[in-house]
Amino acid sequence: MSLFLTFSGVSLILAGIGYLLFPHVGVGLAGVELPVASAAIDVRATYGGTQVGAGLFLLWCRRKNGTARVGLVLILVWSVCLMLSRIYGFAVDGGPGWFNALGIAVEGAFVVVAALLLQRSAVRPVRGNSSGQRADERRQEAVHLRTRTPGELHLRDHVARADHDARAVPRRGGV
Numbered sequence: 001m002s003l004f005l006t007f008s009g010v011s012l013i014l015a016g017i018g019y020l021l022f023p024h025v026g027v028g029l030a031g032v033e034l035p036v037a038s039a040a041i042d043v044r045a046t047y048g049g050t051q052v053g054a055g056l057f058l059l060w061c062r063r064k065n066g067t068a069r070v071g072l073v074l075i076l077v078w079s080v081c082l083m084l085s086r087i088y089g090f091a092v093d094g095g096p097g098w099f100n101a102l103g104i105a106v107e108g109a110f111v112v113v114a115a116l117l118l119q120r121s122a123v124r125p126v127r128g129n130s131s132g133q134r135a136d137e138r139r140q141e142a143v144h145l146r147t148r149t150p151g152e153l154h155l156r157d158h159v160a161r162a163d164h165d166a167r168a169v170p171r172r173g174g175v
Contacts, residue, residue: 001065001068001072001117001120001121002062002068004075004113004114005058005059005061005068005071005072005075006058006059006062008055008058008110009055009056009057009059009061009062009071010055010059011055012051012052012055012058013051013052013055013056013059014055015047015051016047016048016049016050016051016052016054016055017048017052018048019043019044019047019051020044020048020049021048023040023043023047023048024040026043026047027047029099030097030099030100031097031099054074057071057074058071058074058075061074068121069118069121072114072117072121073114075110075114076110076111076115076118079107079108079110079111079114080111082103082107083108083111086100086103086104086107087104
């Protein structure tokens with residue numbers, strides 16, 4: 001998961017830097033011309049800035065498993081949206097050209113990998129526990145219970161019984 005986030009993050013940062021430094025070249029691959037300065041500035045911001053920002057976010061997401069999943073969701077949603085937008089463009093505008101055909105293939109690969117990694121890292125519920133504790137948390141809890149002394153376990157059972165008795169509703173007319 002961390003390797004995929006690193007690859008995705010670095011790829012986005014490099015592509016974003018390319019759009020920041022050379023906006024005419026980046027969009028020229030798709031057959032787009034930038035006739036005025038404001039068009040180049042918009043490409044630098046929209047393509048360059050957004051991709052660098054998303055790439056940095058993905059590198060940050062590698063830190064912990066919880067944030068890694070957020071990074072995978074970003075990749076999945078981003079790639080699906082790009083892919084669906086290209087497909088819509090194919091239907092509306094016709095001939096996609098090599099750049100857009102390559103784009104949909106790459107985005108499709110990112111969708112598949114992100115979805116598989118998300119599924120693999122999914123929280124699996126414990127039997128009788130709908131909160132979905134992770135396996136490593138269950139193991140830690142089991143180790144903690146095994147290291148308790150018999151006196152501690154007896155005390156825990158005594159407290160549980162007292163708590164149950166305190167919640168019991170007294171009967172009318174008797175003890």
